[in-house]
Amino acid sequence: MHLSTHTGERPYKCDVCKKHFSRLDHLKSHLRTHTGERPYKCDVCKKHFSRLDHLKSHLRTHTGERPYKCDVCKKHFSRSDHLKSHLRTHTGELLYTCDVCKKSFKWSSALKVHLRTHTGERPYKCDVCKKHFSQSGALKVHLRSHSEERLFTCDVCNKSFKWSSVLKSHLHTHTGDRLYKCDVCKKHFSQSGLLKSHLRTHTGERLYKCDVCKKHFSQSGLLKSHLRTNTGDRPYKCDVCKKHFSQSGLLKSHLRTHTGERLYTCDVCKKSFKCSSALKLHLRSHTSQLP
Numbered sequence: 001m002h003l004s005t006h007t008g009e010r011p012y013k014c015d016v017c018k019k020h021f022s023r024l025d026h027l028k029s030h031l032r033t034h035t036g037e038r039p040y041k042c043d044v045c046k047k048h049f050s051r052l053d054h055l056k057s058h059l060r061t062h063t064g065e066r067p068y069k070c071d072v073c074k075k076h077f078s079r080s081d082h083l084k085s086h087l088r089t090h091t092g093e094l095l096y097t098c099d100v101c102k103k104s105f106k107w108s109s110a111l112k113v114h115l116r117t118h119t120g121e122r123p124y125k126c127d128v129c130k131k132h133f134s135q136s137g138a139l140k141v142h143l144r145s146h147s148e149e150r151l152f153t154c155d156v157c158n159k160s161f162k163w164s165s166v167l168k169s170h171l172h173t174h175t176g177d178r179l180y181k182c183d184v185c186k187k188h189f190s191q192s193g194l195l196k197s198h199l200r201t202h203t204g205e206r207l208y209k210c211d212v213c214k215k216h217f218s219q220s221g222l223l224k225s226h227l228r229t230n231t232g233d234r235p236y237k238c239d240v241c242k243k244h245f246s247q248s249g250l251l252k253s254h255l256r257t258h259t260g261e262r263l264y265t266c267d268v269c270k271k272s273f274k275c276s277s278a279l280k281l282h283l284r285s286h287t288s289q290l291p
Helices: 024-035 052-063 080-091 108-119 136-143 164-175 192-203 220-231 248-259 276-287
Strands: none
16 A cells, blocks of 8 residues: 555546545545445534545544644644744745736645636625625725724724724824835925825826716825815814815814914914915915916
């Protein structure tokens, strides 16, 4: 029996799929993939398995045993194939190659996901909005857009977010980091999305179109605000005087009429104003510019 591993001989044939095996017990085990037989039972959770080695591996999820150790980073694994897969993170070995674009991957699962970029397959569907995704993780992240779940909290101000990427961008408001630079005017931004939106002020690109009046906008937020001029929707409410506004920025500016806050200061005479438009008008008194 052992010699067949050296000779390559596979005398045992599956009558269902015609696959050959070097050992009779391997054929018997394989046949269960066709019959669905699962003779090995876990006494802890009553789950059944088609192979004894699968049951043994499963039992370690109950015992916590991890007998397979990585000699590089000392991490332990419950299964030998998990260790084998992990070792590629150290060796950089890329065993799985895409037949379409020849890109290589460390794991078969990564190749499987990559192939969907060629086939367009999106097997994971959102039951709420029917949108499809190529990865289960992408669907999981998307589902938060429908729920109020906010898993990511800022340690500075305790504000919570649905996505880690949004929290990461938010943290720049505390650190003052502006990592994204406009190559045209050298202005810096805290978020890549803000830079992308800003670049349209240079290109004149207006991607967002109003279906009512056909007007175009450079930002989706500007289109949303504009649409309220057609619907009359005013979702932003002042808690002081109960007045409603169509834009959050208008509410923010209005609130200064209650707080007396003056954010805009004239560099010439140091006089302060509640809104930028008032400062702009005032500056003409120094430049003698006619209104």
